[in-house]
Amino acid sequence: MTHLTSILLSADRLVLFLLLISMCAPFSPLDATQAIYPKTAVGEIEIKRLPASKLVSSKTTRNYFSSDNGLFRPLFRFLQQNELAMTTPVESQMEPGQMYFHLQHDGPNSELILADGLELHGVKERLVASIGARGGYTEENFNAAKSKLFHWLERQPTYRADYTQVRGIFWNSPMMPFFLKRFEVHVPVTKLAE
Numbered sequence: 001m002t003h004l005t006s007i008l009l010s011a012d013r014l015v016l017f018l019l020l021i022s023m024c025a026p027f028s029p030l031d032a033t034q035a036i037y038p039k040t041a042v043g044e045i046e047i048k049r050l051p052a053s054k055l056v057s058s059k060t061t062r063n064y065f066s067s068d069n070g071l072f073r074p075l076f077r078f079l080q081q082n083e084l085a086m087t088t089p090v091e092s093q094m095e096p097g098q099m100y101f102h103l104q105h106d107g108p109n110s111e112l113i114l115a116d117g118l119e120l121h122g123v124k125e126r127l128v129a130s131i132g133a134r135g136g137y138t139e140e141n142f143n144a145a146k147s148k149l150f151h152w153l154e155r156q157p158t159y160r161a162d163y164t165q166v167r168g169i170f171w172n173s174p175m176m177p178f179f180l181k182r183f184e185v186h187v188p189v190t191k192l193a194e
Helices: 003-027 072-081 139-154
Strands: 045-050 053-059 090-093 098-103 118-123 126-134 159-161 167-170 182-191
Touching: 045 139, 053 072, 072 098, 072 118, 126 139, 139 159, 139 182
Parallel strands: none
Antiparallel strands: 045 126, 053 098, 053 118, 090 098, 090 167, 126 182, 159 182, 167 182
16 A cells, blocks of 8 residues: 555544534523524624523632533533533633523522532623634634734723623533634623714
8 A cells, every 4th residue: 555545544534523413412401492682603703682591600719611520510410410401502611710500490580409519590681792613612712713803892882891801712522622612701791873
């Protein structure tokens, strides 16, 4: 077998492997959930209105990206214990780290079994500037998208941004291959009178 043939066979195997992953990955539990609001397309920036929601959160004193999935597990156990469906996206605050799950629960909060360290929140409808991105859920990728969004916002005279409330929005499960993962960065904005 020639060296070129060997390379071509390896490339064919890689393409087949990637195809199989892309076909199976969307069926992981987190990726088969109901979306609370639509995704922002990869590479696009938009102003969008997020619906009012009930959230449950876990937090750490450290940076979000240093938590090694420690924020996800207690929230996922909370959903299982309360027999609640998983929804997307998962929202996060970076400093200090905090992760939020949207809840589909219309009953009183007193019905929910809430473990130590978890908190319930009600949020009103929000207007945000959003940038859509693809790639691993890393601090480097998050900061690159955030930088592009901040640069765009600086050129928008009709919106005032609250840069202290930046959130990461993650759409896929930890099992999704990094090159298929979708995420967004959100900055709350207020439309100014014209």
